[in-house]
Amino acid sequence: MADLVAAGAPELPEGYFYRVEPASFRGLIRVSVRKAKRLGSASLGESVVVVAEHADELTAVVFGCRHARRRWDEAEQANRVRAYYGDHDPKGGR
Numbered sequence: 001m002a003d004l005v006a007a008g009a010p011e012l013p014e015g016y017f018y019r020v021e022p023a024s025f026r027g028l029i030r031v032s033v034r035k036a037k038r039l040g041s042a043s044l045g046e047s048v049v050v051v052a053e054h055a056d057e058l059t060a061v062v063f064g065c066r067h068a069r070r071r072w073d074e075a076e077q078a079n080r081v082r083a084y085y086g087d088h089d090p091k092g093g094r
Contacts, residue, residue, distance in 0.1 A: 007058055009065035016044075018065050023048050031064030033072045045072030 001018060005011050009018065015036050023030045032046035047067035054060035 004062060004065055007062050009062045010069040012069070017041075018068070019043075020061055020064070027051055029060065029064060031061060031068045033065075033068045045069065045075060047071065 001009075001012070004018060012018070012033065017034055017036065019032045019034050019041075021030050022028070027050060029049050029051060030046060031049060032043045034041040034043050045068045047064045049060050049064040049067070051057060051060045054063060
């Protein structure tokens with residue numbers, strides 16, 4: 001991951017990593033932000049990138065890392081808002 005961060009990908013906290021793998025169609029890659037678990041890992045945000053739209057493969061992967069990190073941040077923000085879902089009675093009634 002150090003080479004991706006050196007190329008411009010966002011740094012992740014301890015216990016998190018990027019997974020880069022081929023997508024279902026030729027010329028596409030899937031980049032995901034994952035959290036290491038005791039058994040395996042969990043995907044927190046992902047991005048599919050068209051490699052041909054970028055200058056080289058490394059640029060495409062860094063773009064995917066940035067987008068996957070942004071999607072993870074958006075999901076975390078949506079989870080914080082969910083804490084306020086429900087009825088709120090200012091008078092403390094039913």
